[in-house]
Amino acid sequence: MKITILNGTPEPASFDHYLDQLISSLEAKSHEVTRLDLRDLPLRYCIGCWGCWVKTPGQCSAEDASIEMDRAVINSDFTLWAAPLKMGFPSALLKMALDKHIPLIHPYMVVDQHEAHHLKRYQRYPRIGLLVDKEPDTDDKDIQILTDIFSRTTLNFKTRLEFLETSDHPVEEVVQKMLQPRKGSHLFRKAPTPIKGTQITPPKRITVFNGSPRGRRGNTPILLGEFMQGFGGEYDIHHLVHVKDIEEHAQAFAEAECIWFGFPLYTDAMPGLVKNFIEALDPLRGRSNNPPVGFLIQSGFPEAVHSRYVERYLEKLAARLRAPYLGTIVKGGGEGVRSMPLKANQGLFEKLNSLGNDFSDTGQLNTETLREIAHPERFPTILGPVFQLFLRLPIAHSYFDNMLKQNDAYEQRFAQPFAEEA
Numbered sequence: 001m002k003i004t005i006l007n008g009t010p011e012p013a014s015f016d017h018y019l020d021q022l023i024s025s026l027e028a029k030s031h032e033v034t035r036l037d038l039r040d041l042p043l044r045y046c047i048g049c050w051g052c053w054v055k056t057p058g059q060c061s062a063e064d065a066s067i068e069m070d071r072a073v074i075n076s077d078f079t080l081w082a083a084p085l086k087m088g089f090p091s092a093l094l095k096m097a098l099d100k101h102i103p104l105i106h107p108y109m110v111v112d113q114h115e116a117h118h119l120k121r122y123q124r125y126p127r128i129g130l131l132v133d134k135e136p137d138t139d140d141k142d143i144q145i146l147t148d149i150f151s152r153t154t155l156n157f158k159t160r161l162e163f164l165e166t167s168d169h170p171v172e173e174v175v176q177k178m179l180q181p182r183k184g185s186h187l188f189r190k191a192p193t194p195i196k197g198t199q200i201t202p203p204k205r206i207t208v209f210n211g212s213p214r215g216r217r218g219n220t221p222i223l224l225g226e227f228m229q230g231f232g233g234e235y236d237i238h239h240l241v242h243v244k245d246i247e248e249h250a251q252a253f254a255e256a257e258c259i260w261f262g263f264p265l266y267t268d269a270m271p272g273l274v275k276n277f278i279e280a281l282d283p284l285r286g287r288s289n290n291p292p293v294g295f296l297i298q299s300g301f302p303e304a305v306h307s308r309y310v311e312r313y314l315e316k317l318a319a320r321l322r323a324p325y326l327g328t329i330v331k332g333g334g335e336g337v338r339s340m341p342l343k344a345n346q347g348l349f350e351k352l353n354s355l356g357n358d359f360s361d362t363g364q365l366n367t368e369t370l371r372e373i374a375h376p377e378r379f380p381t382i383l384g385p386v387f388q389l390f391l392r393l394p395i396a397h398s399y400f401d402n403m404l405k406q407n408d409a410y411e412q413r414f415a416q417p418f419a420e421e422a
Helices: 014-028 066-073 092-099 142-158 172-181 219-231 244-257 272-280 305-320 342-362 369-373 382-392 394-406
Strands: 003-006 032-035 079-088 107-113 115-120 125-132 161-166 205-210 236-241 259-264 293-300 325-331
Touching: 003 014, 003 066, 014 032, 014 079, 014 125, 014 172, 032 066, 079 172, 092 107, 092 272, 107 293, 107 382, 107 394, 115 142, 125 142, 125 172, 142 161, 142 305, 161 172, 205 219, 205 244, 219 236, 219 259, 219 293, 219 325, 219 342, 236 244, 244 272, 293 305, 305 325, 325 342, 325 369
Parallel strands: 003 032, 003 079, 079 125, 125 161, 205 236, 205 259, 259 293, 293 325
Antiparallel strands: 107 115
16 A cells, blocks of 8 residues: 655654654555655645646646655555644645645535535545644644544545544554544534634724735735725734735734734635644733634635534634634635625625624624625525536636646646656
8 A cells, every 4th residue: 555644744753763663663564654754845825826837737837846746645545644743733744745635636616525625636635633732722623623624625635534533542553543544524513503603892903814825915905905994993914825924914913913824725724824823823822811812714615514624623722822702704716706796795794894883883793794794694405406507617617727728738737747658
């Protein structure tokens, strides 16, 4: 069996020794193991350019180490994602690598589990396991949240999560789970609901963090801007794409009266550069005077349910920081906001304005307005066949088809650059 291990440990640590033992056991059983220590690879953050979908279909157009990483992953029988937990989530290094798996799937949509998901690019995908090194405060809720999120990630990667294990378990137990396919369905819980935020005294000023990898050019800052317009008070905005300013961003968080934090959904969670910022907040963990924090998540999927899993992580993150959780604004179908005419976005913008205005007046997000912005939470099961028929129409894929044609890449849209000859 061919096994690829992505080691997301940022610095050499005891977790590396655990992986050494794991690999020794696997090789003693005659399995072929490729270990990639991500800290030694020249990887770049995904910047949301979609070049891997519309310029060089199937591989990152930045031509960094992710090309060989993705080649190893797609041609393995089993891939192990391994990393220490930092602020309740696997390391930013591993998250950066997972974001660069996007070329392995196709931008076109299909219906799976009665939801919109990506079309597969390859005929087969490796089984996936997640191995983490716990933090002192890791609890059962953290493990369930991560199991849900990474089960969703593997669903989009046309495979499934075999297990989530921690490094306090014997090596041989993990080895056996890697070698023996698990029976049963996906591990994620299927009915997450919105989490209501707390009410605070309305702030006079909000500090905004834009987690779009596109920076000012993304859809996220547009939606954040409309919410702030409704808020009407003072605000300043920090663009997390400027990773060199991370210490400045963390200081701004520490000194803020109130925080609003927005980002696009990336592999069913936050972008790697956002996770990098979250880790920079570790010195503030448990501080008694951290500011209240609210969130905005937008995604290209039409249903809000895709973002509900990471919403649970965000609520727990606020608890780690001992910061009042103000709630999460969820918007599906957000990818085209920046390219649509104002009239097409008018209804959405009015709702965001209203939400910001209510927050300014009451210090709480209006539940009904949140529901309207998130609609549809999920498609009724009966609409699945209708959606499937729609996805067969050329208009369903016109957004990406037009970009492919502009880049003279339309004929290569189903390319499989990492496929090995049988």
